Amino acid sequence: MRLSRSFLPTLKETPSEAQIVSHRLMLRAGLIRQTASGIYAWLPAGLRVLRNIAQIVREEQDAVGAQEVLMPTLQSADLWKRSGRYDAYGPEMLRIRDRHERDLLYGPTNEEMITDLFGQGVKSYKELPQVLYHIQWKFRDEVRPRFGVMRGREFLMKDAYSFDVSYEAAVDSYRRMMLAYLRTFQRLGVRAVPMVADTGPIGGDLSHEFLILAPTGESGVFYDGELETLDWLGEPVDVADRVSLDKFFSNVTSYYAATDEKHDEDAWDQVPGDRRREGRGIEVGHIFYFGTKYTKAMDISVAGPEGEAIYPEMGSYGIGVSRLAGAIIEASHDEAGIIWPDSVAPFKAVIINLKVGDATCDALCETLYAAAPEQFLYDDRTDRAGAKFADADLMGHPWQLIVGPRGAKEQKVELKRRATGERFELPADEALARVISR
Amino acid sequence: MRLSRSFLPTLKETPSEAQIVSHRLMLRAGLIRQTASGIYAWLPAGLRVLRNIAQIVREEQDAVGAQEVLMPTLQSADLWKRSGRYDAYGPEMLRIRDRHERDLLYGPTNEEMITDLFGQGVKSYKELPQVLYHIQWKFRDEVRPRFGVMRGREFLMKDAYSFDVSYEAAVDSYRRMMLAYLRTFQRLGVRAVPMVADTGPIGGDLSHEFLILAPTGESGVFYDGELETLDWLGEPVDVADRVSLDKFFSNVTSYYAATDEKHDEDAWDQVPGDRRREGRGIEVGHIFYFGTKYTKAMDISVAGPEGEAIYPEMGSYGIGVSRLAGAIIEASHDEAGIIWPDSVAPFKAVIINLKVGDATCDALCETLYAAAPEQFLYDDRTDRAGAKFADADLMGHPWQLIVGPRGAKEQKVELKRRATGERFELPADEALARVISR
Numbered sequence: 001m002r003l004s005r006s007f008l009p010t011l012k013e014t015p016s017e018a019q020i021v022s023h024r025l026m027l028r029a030g031l032i033r034q035t036a037s038g039i040y041a042w043l044p045a046g047l048r049v050l051r052n053i054a055q056i057v058r059e060e061q062d063a064v065g066a067q068e069v070l071m072p073t074l075q076s077a078d079l080w081k082r083s084g085r086y087d088a089y090g091p092e093m094l095r096i097r098d099r100h101e102r103d104l105l106y107g108p109t110n111e112e113m114i115t116d117l118f119g120q121g122v123k124s125y126k127e128l129p130q131v132l133y134h135i136q137w138k139f140r141d142e143v144r145p146r147f148g149v150m151r152g153r154e155f156l157m158k159d160a161y162s163f164d165v166s167y168e169a170a171v172d173s174y175r176r177m178m179l180a181y182l183r184t185f186q187r188l189g190v191r192a193v194p195m196v197a198d199t200g201p202i203g204g205d206l207s208h209e210f211l212i213l214a215p216t217g218e219s220g221v222f223y224d225g226e227l228e229t230l231d232w233l234g235e236p237v238d239v240a241d242r243v244s245l246d247k248f249f250s251n252v253t254s255y256y257a258a259t260d261e262k263h264d265e266d267a268w269d270q271v272p273g274d275r276r277r278e279g280r281g282i283e284v285g286h287i288f289y290f291g292t293k294y295t296k297a298m299d300i301s302v303a304g305p306e307g308e309a310i311y312p313e314m315g316s317y318g319i320g321v322s323r324l325a326g327a328i329i330e331a332s333h334d335e336a337g338i339i340w341p342d343s344v345a346p347f348k349a350v351i352i353n354l355k356v357g358d359a360t361c362d363a364l365c366e367t368l369y370a371a372a373p374e375q376f377l378y379d380d381r382t383d384r385a386g387a388k389f390a391d392a393d394l395m396g397h398p399w400q401l402i403v404g405p406r407g408a409k410e411q412k413v414e415l416k417r418r419a420t421g422e423r424f425e426l427p428a429d430e431a432l433a434r435v436i437s438r
Numbered sequence: 439m440r441l442s443r444s445f446l447p448t449l450k451e452t453p454s455e456a457q458i459v460s461h462r463l464m465l466r467a468g469l470i471r472q473t474a475s476g477i478y479a480w481l482p483a484g485l486r487v488l489r490n491i492a493q494i495v496r497e498e499q500d501a502v503g504a505q506e507v508l509m510p511t512l513q514s515a516d517l518w519k520r521s522g523r524y525d526a527y528g529p530e531m532l533r534i535r536d537r538h539e540r541d542l543l544y545g546p547t548n549e550e551m552i553t554d555l556f557g558q559g560v561k562s563y564k565e566l567p568q569v570l571y572h573i574q575w576k577f578r579d580e581v582r583p584r585f586g587v588m589r590g591r592e593f594l595m596k597d598a599y600s601f602d603v604s605y606e607a608a609v610d611s612y613r614r615m616m617l618a619y620l621r622t623f624q625r626l627g628v629r630a631v632p633m634v635a636d637t638g639p640i641g642g643d644l645s646h647e648f649l650i651l652a653p654t655g656e657s658g659v660f661y662d663g664e665l666e667t668l669d670w671l672g673e674p675v676d677v678a679d680r681v682s683l684d685k686f687f688s689n690v691t692s693y694y695a696a697t698d699e700k701h702d703e704d705a706w707d708q709v710p711g712d713r714r715r716e717g718r719g720i721e722v723g724h725i726f727y728f729g730t731k732y733t734k735a736m737d738i739s740v741a742g743p744e745g746e747a748i749y750p751e752m753g754s755y756g757i758g759v760s761r762l763a764g765a766i767i768e769a770s771h772d773e774a775g776i777i778w779p780d781s782v783a784p785f786k787a788v789i790i791n792l793k794v795g796d797a798t799c800d801a802l803c804e805t806l807y808a809a810a811p812e813q814f815l816y817d818d819r820t821d822r823a824g825a826k827f828a829d830a831d832l833m834g835h836p837w838q839l840i841v842g843p844r845g846a847k848e849q850k851v852e853l854k855r856r857a858t859g860e861r862f863e864l865p866a867d868e869a870l871a872r873v874i875s876r
């Protein structure tokens with residue numbers, strides 16, 4: 001994309017309404033704009049980030065056998081009356097009445113709808129397990145929306161739902177999803193630690209939240225320092241094998257990690273003193289086993305081997321896709337701006353032309369740009385170099401290809417790595433190979 | 439995808455609520471399910487179709503320089519009050535009140551919001567033209583939703599908006615979009631004819647609807663028979679050159695084509711008698727120039743060369759993405775089911791194993807499937823052959839790779855082309871090459 005022709009409106013001043021760094025940087029870098037309280041439009045660079053995140057989430061869901069569907073944003077109130085949640089849900093649910101005076105709602109989650117769809121499509125225990133997910137906009141009418149996309153009202157979420165024939169099989173599904181989540185966050189370039197979460201009346205230990213450690217997080221967290229460096233994904237896992245899944249799960253959950261809500265002083269005392277860490281975290285995912293709560297309430301069963309009715313055991317699994325855009329910035333930025341992980345960055349690199357109008361500079365920049373126009377942002381504006389450097393650092397492109405008249409004569413560029421500040425003077429083709437190979 | 443493990447619930451009986459063939463086939467082939475009146479969930483195969491359509495639309499928008507953004511589904515009523523449309527819009531607008539008693543609405547279109555975002559980001563005439571688009575769910579509260587996704591209430595639309603410095607430049611943007619639309623529909627495997635549409639109080643000839651010719655269309659159409667075969671895209675067009683755009687546009691619009699609303703008997707009489715065609719059409723796109731209507735009403739201007747305020751000239755350009763899934767089926771089906779164009783099909787081919795459990799059949803099927811598991815549906819169910827053939831024809835995969843025990847011994851398969859019914863007995867690798875090369 002050529003910056004001179006792009007809709008990438010960066011801001012020099014810090015917007016006063018933004019209280020936390022990710023919100024400030026997303027506004028300043030031209031990623032989002034607020035259109036109503038807690039509701040945002042994603043501008044071209046922001047949408048690229050959002051789509052990169054969603055695509056990684058999708059690939060890792062698919063890799064453990066989940067199937068993607070797309071449920072609508074609006075739901076019938078009748079569906080929620082079948083589970084009993086319509087009256088139970090608080091004012092966070094946005095209730096709507098259509099022109100025929102029928103009650104609708106903007107879905108905050110989809111347990112009822114997916115259970116109903118499952119029931120229409122699956123009739124026999126032989127078709128289990130089924131894991132269905134979608135990536136769709138949700139709405140929760142927060143009293144005080146804040147922190148930009150971190151706590152917006154309209155937000156993009158991946159929610160998956162598993163249906164299994166037995167408790168044991170449901171545990172397998174749960175563990176596969178734990179694996180998918182750890183892989184997802186690793187690919188997103190963030191460390192999200194699974195922490196035991198509340199299971200409510202269902203009990204058991206099958207509820208985990210995934211928190212990115214960051215000082216601006218909304219939850220206090222207590223965890224074993226080993227978790228800062230541990231490689232959960234070092235050993236291959238056979239997702240079709242219960243023993244392999246069990247080993248993986250035991251390994252991941254053997255270190256202490258809990259939010260303040262679930263903090264257990266006795267267990268904490270068992271953690272060696274020099275490994276105890278207290279901090280704050282941002283919740284970006286939640287996995288939860290809840291058994292037959294919805295299948296029984298909505299009377300959705302499949303036929304078992306003897307023709308008997310089996311109520312499938314369910315779990316649900318969420319990832320805050322739009323929230324992650326903010327959370328990744330909270331975990332990865334500096335004074336100058338965003339530091340995008342390569343996998344999430346809207347552009348792999350920015351090409352900075354230090355002297356637009358100089359034939360040699362222009363020609364070299366065009367050559368570089370032509371190598372991967374979808375992946376590069378070309379700063380072809382006539383602005384002064386300082387402004388271009390500041391915008392490049394602010395927007396957080398992983399690489400900067402800096403082209404000045406002196407280097408250009410020798411077909412050389414300066415390559416800067418945003419994350420480390422390292423600079424290399426390289427022949428243009430070598431610099432290109434380095435950037436594109438990532 | 440392995441059919442035995444997939445959520446692809448086909449129906450044998452014809453659902454009684456479906457009045458037209460595309461709706462019946464989308465339900466029977468397991469593409470969609472209704473979740474509320476005029477609101478649908480897209481099941482895995484349906485979502486693949488929807489995404490294929492959206493991706494082609496996106497690529498052709500990008501190719502003419504449009505930039506993708508993503509605006510939210512809910513909008514503030516205040517925004518619509520600025521243009522005066524809040525009170526003018528009828529009961530098709532879904533009006534919502536949030537917990538703080540603020541008025542929101544589910545966007546039926548986005549002129550106001552994009553104009554506001556444009557105004558926040560673009561300050562100088564030098565940054566024009568700008569063409570911004572998004573692909574997002576919309577809501578129109580139809581009195582009688584029907585025909586499945588063809589006339590649903592929650593629907594996916596691509597809407598683009600152009601901002602230009604002058605009328606002449608706006609005409610160029612309009613013509614570029616005409617080109618993008620013809621390329622889009624060609625790639626989607628349908629012939630959508632541009633027809634002069636109503637411009638309302640703005641006047642001029644810069645409004646066209648694109649209609650797919652199909653007997654179930656909602657509009658009567660009159661057109662020159664040449665349009666059934668004419669190749670609009672035969673000549674290259676330089677989108678940066680006004681003369682080239684003008685030549686292209688004159689060529690496309692030189693043949694008579696109008697919906698009954700705009701039918702002109704005098705012009706019709708000029709069409710040679712043997713070329714006059716009357717029929718019906720399904721509207722799948724609409725492009726429209728409307729000048730400074732919104733920029734003036736909302737007081738959004740850019741600075742001109744002398745610092746003077748210029749109100750940008752706008753156009754808007756819609757494509758019904760979810761509607762297209764139905765419209766393509768209306769234009770491409772037979773008694774047995776859907777005939778997907780290759781570019782839109784959820785799977786390139788189905789592998790039909792005629793004898794699941796036979797070691798030779800199973801092995802050959804697995805080899806074929808492993809060649810492109812994301813692109814193939816593997817019918818590994820234990821059902822009888824007749825049921826598998828019927829489902830394959832119903833679901834409309836472009837190719838069927840049929841594997842029986844006799845052929846499998848010689849590593850041969852039967853390859854069937856769904857559109858023509860042609861069958862070829864081929865060595866497995868040749869069949870594979872034929873399917874994948876498409």
